[in-house]
Amino acid sequence: MRIALDAMGGDHGPAPNVGGAALALAANPDLTLVFVGDQGQLDPLLAAASLPAGRVEVVHAPQFVEMKEKPGEALRRKPGASIFRAWQLLAEGKVDGLVSAGNTGAVVAGGVVTRRFLKGVHRPGIATVMPTAKGRCVIMDVGANVFPKPRHLLQYGVMGSVFAKHILNIDRPSLGLMNVGEEEGKGHELVQKTFELFRSSTFTDRFVGNIEGRDIHRGAVDVVVTDGFTGNVVLKLSEGVLEFVVGLVNHEVIGSLQAEREQAQLALKGLLAKYHYSAVGGAPLLGVEGVCIICHGSSKDKAIASALGMAALDVRVKLNEKIVTELETLPGGDE
Amino acid sequence: MRIALDAMGGDHGPAPNVGGAALALAANPDLTLVFVGDQGQLDPLLAAASLPAGRVEVVHAPQFVEMKEKPGEALRRKPGASIFRAWQLLAEGKVDGLVSAGNTGAVVAGGVVTRRFLKGVHRPGIATVMPTAKGRCVIMDVGANVFPKPRHLLQYGVMGSVFAKHILNIDRPSLGLMNVGEEEGKGHELVQKTFELFRSSTFTDRFVGNIEGRDIHRGAVDVVVTDGFTGNVVLKLSEGVLEFVVGLVNHEVIGSLQAEREQAQLALKGLLAKYHYSAVGGAPLLGVEGVCIICHGSSKDKAIASALGMAALDVRVKLNEKIVTELETLPGGDE
Incomplete structure (x- = not known):
């Protein structure tokens, strides 16, 4: 090719x-x-x-x-x-x-x-892969479409699922809709209407419903569906918090060590290299x-x-x- | 009282x-x-x-x-x-x-x-305090108003500033608008119009413009202005990434230590207690x-x-x- x-x-x-x-x-x-x-x-x-x-x-x-x-x-x-x-x-x-x-x-x-x-x-979107406590998840969209319609988000869920299945090898990927609370009816009109679309779609049995910000890195779902504005904030904020916490650990945890300080610094550097966005590679425009x-x-x-x-x-x-x-x-x- | x-x-x-x-x-x-x-x-x-x-x-x-x-x-x-x-x-x-x-x-x-x-x-909003590499910042709104108008966001900037000044003791707090890129004209209509409102307001000299997700924890601004949907995701995602990275550090860094493992675990526990949302206390509805x-x-x-x-x-x-x-x-x- x-x-x-x-x-x-x-x-x-x-x-x-x-x-x-x-x-x-x-x-x-x-x-x-x-x-x-x-x-x-x-x-x-x-x-x-x-x-x-x-x-x-x-x-x-x-x-x-x-x-x-x-x-x-x-x-x-x-x-x-x-x-x-x-x-x-x-x-x-x-x-x-x-x-x-x-x-x-x-x-x-x-x-x-x-x-x-x-x-x-209807509209292409950018999918990105994020590490979670259980492995990896796909977030779509992270910036191609900052003010999408519900039917765009439905398609992002489908495209993200196909990507998760064939590229990340996740069988029957679960789908979650980024929202401000788990209960049905939460959030603004876009997510409320998107929720209904998923529920009445052929993907309804893989759609777990709304998820919250803290669920992403817990690995609650395999595919996170969101508008490109929120998805972009999620992607860059995750980078920022990773760097922030690694800085804190370096200062407040590793800084307190003596004998094993160098070894711990090396391990932390390895962790950052492994989970840092610059190591992920690329995000497909699907x-x-x-x-x-x-x-x-x-x-x-x-x-x-x-x-x-x-x-x-x-x-x-x-x-x-x-x-x-x-x-x-x-x-x-x-x- | x-x-x-x-x-x-x-x-x-x-x-x-x-x-x-x-x-x-x-x-x-x-x-x-x-x-x-x-x-x-x-x-x-x-x-x-x-x-x-x-x-x-x-x-x-x-x-x-x-x-x-x-x-x-x-x-x-x-x-x-x-x-x-x-x-x-x-x-x-x-x-x-x-x-x-x-x-x-x-x-x-x-x-x-x-x-x-x-x-x-026009509309009340919830402000919350987040730790940053430079100290603390205020984010408003984090969930009271998930689909605000530009004039709401302008007022959130003002209210967040007053809170930052009198409660966090930050003199002349700087303001940033949560967006998907720093350049003017980025994002959807809400942030584009809000950007213009800040630029033509009496707060223009304290308004640094658009900020991205990764800027928050770097401490780029003292007050982050955003809609309640994005702000809620920011708040909960920050919790989630903190927990995720602390888990990784515990496993991949501290798990590799011998002599000073217990000491490092204790320090990590202290870090989590200090920066975890449950330690922050409360968010004012302003x-x-x-x-x-x-x-x-x-x-x-x-x-x-x-x-x-x-x-x-x-x-x-x-x-x-x-x-x-x-x-x-x-x-x-x-x-």
Whole structure:
């Protein structure tokens, strides 16, 4: 399979993209990578990395979207920027998927503008994987759609379930709706109406109902359904609290030790590396034709490699076909 | 001053309310407590606690609102329940404030039904204090108003600031608007319009703009303004991540130690006790006449005492008068 990599995307420029590519090519023998970016910058990096011959191509795109640029403006002013060029390759069928650590808004905008949605999909959304006390869960949406309609959230539940089943290998994933209390009737109109949609859907037996903020990391459900505003806050707040608590532990717990202080510091560093968002890799934009994985801007080699691996896996298991099939089971799913 | 205590409220019944009252009476010599609850249950507990004579009264209220009851139904079916009786005492001027660890929705509903709002206030909101890497911050609203209007959020910023200044002793508190990105124009219509309101208000020089989920615990601002849906998720998610990370540290860091394992476990327990929500005490419902502090249902003695202390302080510093004065500086603030 062929995956396009937005080689200029991310806070650290092309270096971690090239480094991540080397890891991913080694781990995925069926993978060919198309680097989309500035050829002058990429050529020496690619030469130094000595990537496997015949499995690497470069598509020259001299411009890229800055992290702080507004997506709409970037689309107008730089239609040939690396991320938009990558979407174009996907639209032309020249690649099966794309991976970008660039401006998230631009990645989503590129997808919405360039590609058609999957059959039956009203709006694409971003799914992300979070660690829990029981393993992992999927949260959808975390920022593509900040003011969704109930039917969007219903589809996010379905798409998140298909992802949880085929990528995280969770059989019959349970679904929960992010809310301010467990009781039916809680929250605003969006969640009240979404609750009713789930209850009357073919997914009703997997829908556990409303969940609260504290339930996510307890592992109460496999798929958390929420609007992109709340989901984005959940994602970034989880990062913030993790960093905060690790700082407290370092100061108030490990700081009180003597003999085993160094050992404990090392273990804490390992824990942070394991659970930190930068280690997770990537978040798929689900609901568009082709595979699109969005990485954190601060991604290093390992995170890029993990995102490329996820893109390859999504293609391999034909995730999109399975999403379309599941959406067809919803009443009115293809309207 | 006189504070009513919803003596039946909370997951643990009257015992922690009586225990917390004893601590609060010792710490606040100017405090008189009015226990509102079932006299038959309270009398032996109060006798056993040997509280200072003349500073304790009981108002008999045989019913109370269960934690899972719907507030609206409870209001109709049990108008004499302890929390509504406490609001009535406040409305009649027989107490200066009330504290409850009962059903939060019922506490808010009681306030909205029984009491008038402070001059100029459109909607009351719940403020809560969260620990940060730099000290503490105030988040408002965390659940009273899940679908607010921009003018509500503007007032939450003002009320949260007054609270931060006079209760947390933060001079000229900075304000941030919870959003999905820092750039102006991010998010949905509610936050976009609220952003404009802050920019054109008398608080513009203290308004730092949009903040993201990860900024809260870094201590980026002193007051976080958000809708009650997002704020409630923020509050409960923070609890959940704290518990999750403490669990990980216990297993993956402390579990690897030998000689100093016990010492580290003790320090971690201390950290959890210090930063856990159950230690925070209470969250004020701001914008109503009189003082109202809402406690977590799981509150034990210390948390109840801390909430009673906060109620006493709110009365002492005349927090409501200061809120009204600040709201008058907003254009159209008293409409």
